Amino acid sequence: MKNVGTAPQAAGAPSNPPGSGVVPLHADGRTRREVARLLLEQGPVSAASVAEVLGLSPTAVRRHIDALVADGEATSREAPRRGQRGRGRPAKLFLLTEPGRARFGHAYDDLAVAALRFLAEQGGEEAVRAFAQRRVDALVDRHRAAVVAQGGPADRAKALAAALTREGYAASSRHVGAGEQLCQHHCPVAHVAAEFPQFCETETAAFADLLGTHVQRLATIARGDAACTTHVPVTVGDTQQAHPVTGAGHSPRPEAGRTARTPDGGKPA
Template sequence: MNQEQDVSTRKVILTMLKTSGALTVSEMAKQLGITEMAVRRHLNTMERDGLIEAKLVRQAMGRPTNLYSLTENADDLFPKKYHHLTLDLLSELIAEAGPDKVDLLFERRKERLISRYEEQIAGKALPERVKALAEIQNANGYMVDWQATEDGQYVINEHNCPISQVANQYNHACQCELMMFENLLGADVKRVECLVKGGNKCSYVIQQKQ
């Protein structure tokens, strides 16, 4: 079985465990139409990757057997539509209290993020602050790279935006990110490209304050 087929079979096993709950090797083998040995090979890989876990259970007859189920890590592999709920709630808030309240929420989120991250960045030289901020954004799912330019500036590129669905409707979210960067870096920051506005990435040019 080639690598592509292996990956496909593992996806099927993950879906089975998601929809059916915990299963034994025998039950999975029957549903997949492959040998129990082949199933165990896939399970070993997924267990190593932290996607499934085994629990030994006693049976009325015969030897105890392992029941396999998904871990919390595996749950992240399945589609999530949290942005629909977020957008619905923001719409309700606008209807009840007006658009200024939504802007205030984004402002408070910005201040909370600044408070959360400023200790990791404070006291460093600008290159180290840029590097630390890039690592923070990477950990938050923004798929970041950064570099220094020949003219002494720095560029942070975000190739993914986890809040893009919200930012598409509420541009203040993007403005708050820009202000958060300026605050944490203590530098002049300019956004020169934006995913929400049709760019291929969100790109920020950073330079030391004059």
């Protein structure tokens, strides 16, 4: 990303004075976050107002706002009309979108964990499992028809990956060895699942039922892995009947003589 303003300063030259509009390269990310913070706290707000608060030029601020808009983290609306409008483009005000607000974090995860702890205290582990099961059933039912319409586990895994992506899991499926590896690169409930593994267990069992074969969870974001990775066997002997996975640590063992590995070649946690 290029600097805004003049060429880089020579060694020993004084730093850019406040209000110069020059944003050093190393400060780019920090400045964009400050721009986003003002859109969060004061939006809808004009680029000129943000520039005045931060002591930057409107051009520099617009560059950051344009980047936030391009990433879907900010949006604009026309400023309210006051009096007779003159020539030129209507003034724009900017504010963050929901994805933009998410960069500042939510208390939702903490609230969910607290609620599940209370549920566990009142109804025990089975109450948490029942809640997790209802959640995954609702997710699966929305896409069951589209997934089971596919021919076999490999095609179903690809359809499931597409369905999970639509649900916000950023999923993909690729052929590896004797099967497919279904990878979920994002998990909306990872923070909760780290304390309540029932969420991962019920999800794995639901995948087995939906794909029509036993599956093996190799890695999870909740355990600190880079992605949630599920091995889906596609050999002839593995396509006859689904074998749901139940209980923590009770996934089917890897094929004899083979070590389960994650997509990057490492052993699962």
